[in-house]
Amino acid sequence: MRTSTRDFTLRRERTLAGALRVLRDEPDTVPLAGCTDVYVALQFGQKPGTRYLDLTPLAALRRITTSGDRLVIGALASYTDLQRSRLVRTRLPMLVEAAHTVGGAQIQHMGTVGGNIANASPAGDTLPVFAVSGAEVVLQGASGERRVPFTSFYTGYRQSVRRSDELITAVEVPAVEGRQWFRKVGTRAAQAISKVVLAGVRGASPALALGSVGPTVVRLPRTEALLASGSPIEAALDALRAEISPIDDVRSTADYRRDVAANLVREFWARTA
Numbered sequence: 001m002r003t004s005t006r007d008f009t010l011r012r013e014r015t016l017a018g019a020l021r022v023l024r025d026e027p028d029t030v031p032l033a034g035c036t037d038v039y040v041a042l043q044f045g046q047k048p049g050t051r052y053l054d055l056t057p058l059a060a061l062r063r064i065t066t067s068g069d070r071l072v073i074g075a076l077a078s079y080t081d082l083q084r085s086r087l088v089r090t091r092l093p094m095l096v097e098a099a100h101t102v103g104g105a106q107i108q109h110m111g112t113v114g115g116n117i118a119n120a121s122p123a124g125d126t127l128p129v130f131a132v133s134g135a136e137v138v139l140q141g142a143s144g145e146r147r148v149p150f151t152s153f154y155t156g157y158r159q160s161v162r163r164s165d166e167l168i169t170a171v172e173v174p175a176v177e178g179r180q181w182f183r184k185v186g187t188r189a190a191q192a193i194s195k196v197v198l199a200g201v202r203g204a205s206p207a208l209a210l211g212s213v214g215p216t217v218v219r220l221p222r223t224e225a226l227l228a229s230g231s232p233i234e235a236a237l238d239a240l241r242a243e244i245s246p247i248d249d250v251r252s253t254a255d256y257r258r259d260v261a262a263n264l265v266r267e268f269w270a271r272t273a
């Protein structure tokens, strides 16, 4: 471990109320779920904090249930939990697809939905799914709960509206009408962060979201409107290329990402026809 953990403290609370009190009373406490992102940061010599709060005793936050017509996915649900859940498989199969593409088996066992959302990487594989499905993020602090539409959750690169005294407790997804589609392009089929990742729903009006093509996951309103109006696919793809702002980085180039994004939208449109 590059970062020395000698001066670190780790708190463990048995109740959500206790955990929220720790976040309120001890500012800068870093929640830990599966630790798969935090561990990488420590390994690279970064120091996300010195005070940590282990969320794993909060077993209730791992449940996947329904409330009315909404699918309620607890923040501590792992990718393996998503794959095994009959509710997720029947109601949100694109999330199961996404869960299968994350890391390898070990990461899928440890990594959580809440961690993926809170980590706020534009490459997070579950994020496009939530962006196209009308999801809401449920945030709880010691003083109460609030719900934020997923598409308003991120404010910039690795920035979100979550306050440091709040936990993500769940993500709620209404019934999704239409054909769901998910596709990730990375260097390999497994253990690869995406170069481009797309989720789409083809319902009464199409919904599309891309990851790894901008500072946050993005919806594509102009592309969606052109597809909805019956414009030729090439016109929609021209709009798409202008609508995204990918960058060159260690994983890919901006030009390649633009081409792949267009190919994925073309494939989505053909396969869901």
Ligand SMILES: Cc1cc2nc3c(=O)[nH]c(=O)nc-3n(C[C@H](O)[C@H](O)[C@H](O)COP(=O)(O)OP(=O)(O)OC[C@H]3O[C@@H](n4cnc5c(N)ncnc54)[C@H](O)[C@@H]3O)c2cc1C
Binding pocket: 030, 031, 032, 033, 034, 035, 036, 037, 038, 039, 040, 055, 075, 076, 101, 102, 103, 104, 107, 110, 111, 112, 113, 114, 115, 116, 117, 118, 119, 123, 124, 125, 126, 166, 167, 168, 169, 191, 192, 193, 194
């Ligand atoms: C080898 C490897 C491969 C990977 N492959 C992929 C991949 O293919 N696709 C992908 O998307 N990601 C990938 N990841 C990243 C990571 O596994 C996921 O982002 C995972 O979902 C993080 O969840 P976690 O529970 O481990 O988060 P943690 O590491 O515990 O936490 C991550 C961040 O979220 C915060 N946090 C966690 N839970 C909560 C909560 N409930 N409320 C508020 N804040 C919270 C933490 O404070 C921290 O800032 C990979 C990581 C590794 C090490």
